[in-house]
Amino acid sequence: MNPSASVEVYWLILPLVIAISLVYSASRHESWRRIWWHSARLCVWIMGLLVMATAILLLINTQA
Amino acid sequence: MTEPSVNLRNPALAALLAWLIPGAGHIYQGRIGKGILYAICILGLFFIGLIMGEGKIVYWRWVNPLQNPEKFPLYYLGQFFVGLPSLPALLQSLLERYGHAPILGGFMAEPSQNALNALQNRLGKLVEIGSIYTCVAGLLNILAIYDAFDGPAYQDETSPDAPAVRASAGGIPAGGSA
Numbered sequence: 001m002n003p004s005a006s007v008e009v010y011w012l013i014l015p016l017v018i019a020i021s022l023v024y025s026a027s028r029h030e031s032w033r034r035i036w037w038h039s040a041r042l043c044v045w046i047m048g049l050l051v052m053a054t055a056i057l058l059l060i061n062t063q064a
Numbered sequence: 065m066t067e068p069s070v071n072l073r074n075p076a077l078a079a080l081l082a083w084l085i086p087g088a089g090h091i092y093q094g095r096i097g098k099g100i101l102y103a104i105c106i107l108g109l110f111f112i113g114l115i116m117g118e119g120k121i122v123y124w125r126w127v128n129p130l131q132n133p134e135k136f137p138l139y140y141l142g143q144f145f146v147g148l149p150s151l152p153a154l155l156q157s158l159l160e161r162y163g164h165a166p167i168l169g170g171f172m173a174e175p176s177q178n179a180l181n182a183l184q185n186r187l188g189k190l191v192e193i194g195s196i197y198t199c200v201a202g203l204l205n206i207l208a209i210y211d212a213f214d215g216p217a218y219q220d221e222t223s224p225d226a227p228a229v230r231a232s233a234g235g236i237p238a239g240g241s242a
Contacts, residue, residue, distance in 0.1 A: 019108065019109050019204065023208060026208075032097065035101075
């Protein structure tokens with residue numbers, strides 16, 4: 001697999017994170033306003049953590 | 065804080081329906097929007113994952129995980145909870161176990177090791193990503209099944225868009241059993 005293809009694979013995390021945050025939020029609340037709000041926050045949190053972890057791993061990897 | 069209640073109708077039947085077809089239990093309870101949301105998210109993830117693996121990543125084989133952990137299809141433990149869409153794998157493995165030929169053109173039958181290796185070489189990471197998609201879809205459906213059985217976890221304030229049916233027969237307060 002070429003490097004550009006392996007980078008494109010990272011985009012496949014997005015639908016997964018969106019689905020996880022929507023289903024989790026829907027199982028917590030009954031009101032749509034709360035479901036959307038909770039889901040948006042959760043999505044941002046998960047993506048933020050993933051981006052941070054990836055950045056740290058890349059940093060470690062390039063330092064070695 | 066007011067306690068909106070959700071009419072869960074028959075919670076056991078709703079949970080069974082939610083397992084069989086993600087979202088169906090909620091539609092049975094009249095929670096149409098939620099049912100559609102669960103169906104789109106869970107079935108969407110499952111079928112996108114299945115397509116990524118060219119339909120060969122959902123299968124079951126009868127092996128003892130303690131004796132042969134490498135051969136144990138761990139992903140199927142999650143995939144099973146998607147319900148009806150993943151049941152052909154179980155059916156095919158039962159047929160094989162009792163010496164019958166696979167049906168449905170071998171759909172979700174256990175692929176040979178050569179076929180799996182060829183798939184891995186051709187598709188690379190997509191095989192693993194597809195397996196993760198299908199497995200996560202099943203795990204998410206556990207949340208949906210529980211929601212169908214016991215209602216949402218938090219007691220939201222009454223809102224006009226929530227399909228709350230206050231204290232009707234069979235109505236159970238959201239967030240726990242009565």
